[in-house]
Amino acid sequence: MIIILIVAVLVVLVVLLLSVFTVNKGYSYKHTIDRAEDSPYQQPKD
Numbered sequence: 001m002i003i004i005l006i007v008a009v010l011v012v013l014v015v016l017l018l019s020v021f022t023v024n025k026g027y028s029y030k031h032t033i034d035r036a037e038d039s040p041y042q043q044p045k046d
Contacts (some may be wrong), residue, residue, distance in 0.1 A: 036042060
């Protein structure tokens with residue numbers, strides 16, 4: 001019974017650590033913004 005409890009706690013800790021790692025990686029991502037002139041959806045001005 002104690003083995004199951006230890007394995008369950010280890011699984012919870014691994015999932016928690018992976019979740020924190022993923023969230024931190026997402027927040028540290030550097031977003032870029034394309035210029036309006038480079039947009040393929042913009043209508044050309046005549």
